[in-house]
Amino acid sequence: MRFLPCGDQGLLVEVGSLEEALGLYRSLEREPPPGVTDLVPAARTVLLRLAPGADPARVEQDVRGRDPVSAGREPGPPVRVPVHYDGEDLDEVAELTGLSAAEVVRLHTGCEWTVAFGGFAPGFAYLTGGPRALRVPRRTESRTRVPAGAVGLAGEFSGVYPRSSPGGWRLIGRTELAMWREDRDPPALLRPGARVRFEEVGRS
Structure with a gap:
C-alpha cells in the first residue's frame, strides 16, 4: 500500500489492483478507523476523508493492518x-x-x-x-x-x-x-x- 495526503483532510491509499481496492473498501466500511468520515473507492485507490483533528498517522497504521483479500463479500441478497x-x-x-x-x-x-x-x-x-x-x-x-x-x-x-x-x-x-x-x-x-x-x- 502507498499512502498520500490529499488536501487538508484526506488520505489516499493506493493498492495494486481493483480487487484489493474493493476489498479494502469493504473492510474500512465495515469497521472504519476512528476519525474517518467518508470513503471513496476507485479502480486502484480508496480515498479516506478525515474529520477535523483526526491523526493521519494513526489512520494509516490502522489501514496497514487490514487484509483486503480476506474482506469477504457484501452480505444480503444481490x-x-x-x-x-x-x-x-x-x-x-x-x-x-x-x-x-x-x-x-x-x-x-x-x-x-x-x-x-x-x-x-x-x-x-x-x-x-x-x-x-x-x-x-x-x-x-x-x-x-x-x-x-x-x-x-x-x-x-x-x-x-x-x-x-x-x-x-x-x-x-x-x-x-x-x-x-x-x-x-x-x-x-x-x-x-x-x-x-x-x-x-x-x-x-
Whole structure:
C-alpha cells in the first residue's frame, strides 16, 4: 500500500489492483478507523476523508493492518436489475466476442456482478466480475446522447447510465430502474460493494 495526503483532510491509499481496492473498501466500511468520515473507492485507490483533528498517522497504521483479500463479500441478497436486451450495440458485441446475441445475454445475466466504484455521473456504478468473454473495447466514437437506463459494456466493466448523457460504452440493453433518485436514501441504487444480478425481461 502507498499512502498520500490529499488536501487538508484526506488520505489516499493506493493498492495494486481493483480487487484489493474493493476489498479494502469493504473492510474500512465495515469497521472504519476512528476519525474517518467518508470513503471513496476507485479502480486502484480508496480515498479516506478525515474529520477535523483526526491523526493521519494513526489512520494509516490502522489501514496497514487490514487484509483486503480476506474482506469477504457484501452480505444480503444481490440487487436485481431487469433488462430489456435490445441495445443498439448488442449484435456488434456478439460479433466482437464471437458469440451469438443470445449467448451475450446469457453470459451477462448468468453471473453476479459487484459494484467496484462510482463515477462519471451521480448514480453511475462500475460493475466488475463479469466473464472475460464479454470484455469489449469502448466505441471509437462516443454517442452524443445515451438514454437513461441504458445498459452497457466497456473493457472489464458493465454499467447502467443513470441519466441521459454522452457516452462511449457499447449498449446491449435498457432497464427502467432508476439508478439515482434524490428522494431516496441513499440516492444511488448501486453503491460500492453491492452485488448485482441482471435479469432478462425482453429482447428484440
